[in-house]
Amino acid sequence: MENIRSNRLSFVKRHHSVEENNRDILQTGRSTMTIRTRLTEFFNIEHPIILAPMTPAAGGALASAVADAGGLGLLGGGYADRPWYETESSLITNERVGCGFITWAVESDLDLFDRALAERPSSIMLSFSDPAKLAARVKQAGVPLICMIHTLEHARRAIDVGADVLVVQGTEAGGHGLVARSTMPFVPSVVDLVAKIAPSVIVVAAGGIADGRGLAASLMLGADGVLMGTRFWATRESLIHQAAKDKVVAASGDETIRTSVYDIVRQKAWPAGYTGRLLKNGFIDKWHGREEELRTLHSEELSKVEVAWASGDYDTANVTVGEAVGLINDLPSAKDIVRRTVREASERLSLYAFDQRIAS
Numbered sequence: 001m002e003n004i005r006s007n008r009l010s011f012v013k014r015h016h017s018v019e020e021n022n023r024d025i026l027q028t029g030r031s032t033m034t035i036r037t038r039l040t041e042f043f044n045i046e047h048p049i050i051l052a053p054m055t056p057a058a059g060g061a062l063a064s065a066v067a068d069a070g071g072l073g074l075l076g077g078g079y080a081d082r083p084w085y086e087t088e089s090s091l092i093t094n095e096r097v098g099c100g101f102i103t104w105a106v107e108s109d110l111d112l113f114d115r116a117l118a119e120r121p122s123s124i125m126l127s128f129s130d131p132a133k134l135a136a137r138v139k140q141a142g143v144p145l146i147c148m149i150h151t152l153e154h155a156r157r158a159i160d161v162g163a164d165v166l167v168v169q170g171t172e173a174g175g176h177g178l179v180a181r182s183t184m185p186f187v188p189s190v191v192d193l194v195a196k197i198a199p200s201v202i203v204v205a206a207g208g209i210a211d212g213r214g215l216a217a218s219l220m221l222g223a224d225g226v227l228m229g230t231r232f233w234a235t236r237e238s239l240i241h242q243a244a245k246d247k248v249v250a251a252s253g254d255e256t257i258r259t260s261v262y263d264i265v266r267q268k269a270w271p272a273g274y275t276g277r278l279l280k281n282g283f284i285d286k287w288h289g290r291e292e293e294l295r296t297l298h299s300e301e302l303s304k305v306e307v308a309w310a311s312g313d314y315d316t317a318n319v320t321v322g323e324a325v326g327l328i329n330d331l332p333s334a335k336d337i338v339r340r341t342v343r344e345a346s347e348r349l350s351l352y353a354f355d356q357r358i359a360s
Contacts, residue, residue, distance in 0.1 A: 033342075033343075033350075034046055034070075034342065035047065035048055035342060035345060035346060035349075037219070037224040037225055038202050038224045039072075039165070039202050039204060039224040039225035040225070042144070042164070042202060043072050043122060045067075045071060045096060046070030046071075047069070047071050047338055047341075047342045048215070048219075048224060048225025049070075049071035049226055049228060049338055049341060050071060050074060050146075050204060050226070050227040050228070051063060051066040051071060051073045051074050051227075051228065051229075051334075052074065052100075052175075052206070052227050052229030052232065053075060053076040053077060053098075053101075053125055054076045054078075054175065054232075054233060054238075054320070055076035055077070055078025055081070055084070056076065056084065056239045056240070057076065057229075057233045057238040057239055057240050058074060058075060058100075058232070058238070058239075059075070059091065059237075059238075059239040060075060060087075060088040060090065060091025060092045060093075060097075061091055061237045061239075062232060062235065062237040062239070062334055063075045063076075063092060063094075063097045064091070064092050064093045064094045065235075065237045065333065066232065066338060067094035067095075067096040067097050067122075068094055068335065069335040069337075070338060070342075071338050072096060072097075072098065072122065072123070073094065073096065073097040073098070074097070074098045074099060074100045074123070074125055074146075075088060075089060075092065075098070075099040075100070075121075076100060077099045077100055077101035077102075077106065077116065078100075078102055079106075079268070080102070080105050080106040080108065080109045080112050080113070082112050088239075089116075089119065095122065096122045097121065097122055098121040098122040098123030098124060098125065098143075098144075098146070099116050099123075099124055099125070100124070100126075100127065100146070101113065101116075101124070101126060102127060102128050102176075103126045103128055103129040103131055103134060104128060104269075106134070107133060107134065110137075113134060113137065114137065117137060117138065117141040118141075120143070122144070123143060123144040123145070123165070124138045124143050124144070124145060125147070125148065125167070126138075126147050126148070127167075127176075128148070128176060128270075128271065128274060131145075131161055131163070132157070135147075135161035135163070136161070138162075139162045144164045144165065145161075145162060145163050145164050146163065146164065146165040146166075146167060146204075147161075147163040148166075148167040148169055148206070149166050149168055149169070149190070150169055150178040150180045151178070151181065152189060152190065152193060155168075155190050155193055155194070156193070156197075159194070159197065159198045159201055163201060164201065165201070165202040165203075165204055166190060166194070166202070166203050167204045167206050167227050168183070168186055168187050168190045168203060168206060168223070169206040169207045169227075170182045170183025170184070170187075170205075170206070170207030170208060171207065171258070171277075172208035172277075172322055172323040172324070173206055173207035173208065173229065173322045173323075174229050174230045174233070174277050174278070174320055174321040174322030174323075174324070175229065175276055175277060175322070176270065176274050176276045177207075177274065177275075177276075178274060178275075179258060179273075179275065182208075183205060183206070183207040183208050183218075184217075187203070187205045187218060187221040187222065187223050188221045188222050190203055191221065191222030191223065192222075203222065203224055204227050205221065205223040205225075205226050205227070206227040206228070206229070207322065208322060208324050209226045209227075209228050209231075209324060210228060210324035210327040210328060211231070211327055211340070211344055212340065212341045212343060212344020212346070212348060213344060213348060214226060214228075215342070215344070215345035216344075216348040216349050219345070219349070228324075228337075228341075229321075230248075230321040230322045230324045230325055230328070231324060231327075231328060231337055231341075232334060232337060233320075233321055234248045234321075234325075234328050234330075234331055235331060235332060235333060235334045235337060236333050236334075237333065241309075241312045242312070247279065248279070248321055248325055248328055249329055249330065249331060251279055251325045251326070251328075252325070252326040253323040253324065253325055253327070254326070255279055255280050255325070256277050256278065256279055256322060256323055256325065257277070257278065257279075257284060258276065259275055259278065259284055259288045260276070261287040261288055261291065261294060262276060262278070262283075262318045263275075263276065264287075264295055264298060265287075265298045265301045265302045266298075266302060266305075267298060276318075276320060277321070277322050277323070278320050278321065279314075279319040279321060279325065281314060281315045281316065281317075281318075281319065282315040282316060283301075283304075283308075283315070283317075287301075305318070
């Protein structure tokens, strides 16, 4: 980290001057411009984009595809499902793939966690509870540590245990999180904190980011890059039923909700305060607000959810995506998403990069 350049953001276009870069982006949209930040330099990747380690969407194929496209792919270790991990990790084809785990879940299978470390991933991401116990193992193995945070207290704790990267997740994000902070004001708050107490730590924005506008905005807030989940969830490579993907393409951001009904029916012991953001459906309409009753019927309802998941009935099974679902209208490849996002962000940023006028 000490050798990382102090400048937060620079633009590079091969074989062209700065002026030509700006002109080509504005006029032709065919720029080969890349966005270099501390994140890209630290991981030696081309683009400041990280795949969220979603389970089951982020399998070996999706993680490798994001890495192949120049981003950082993270395999979804999730609840430490050993058979799933063994199958999907065997499909990784790019050395720039790391792995993410739900911290409190993988603490119950330290053998699996140590196996993941022994495979020398590009990084390990820990999320949703105190990372201290596992962080020590990660640092001892010499693997870069990414920690997801939802509050400033989380940020301080992650820094204390040696995090190299903080993923600053707002409540807009899909999947689990806290109803604590939204992305826009939270990211610069963490950026300011890091600048004061741990300036070498890298900051990554997450929550509601699905295109180049979100990447550009995150960089302007002071982040070094973005972590995207929902957008990659809706790609060709994600391990999600086609019916669920089609549902996402048709949905708007108004159709998500934070709820714990699927955690209850699956008996997942999430720490207090954590809920999941998902698309609303018939199952949620039936049980949200009736959680105590659901606890007494979880076995019966679980069988319904499992059958629905296998058959593609997503009025009963869960569709775990965030508010950025409203920005999704297609199902491209992961490579297309990475390149499109960087191109859009470069175009947005170039509109202002060289305007030196001062309003009178």
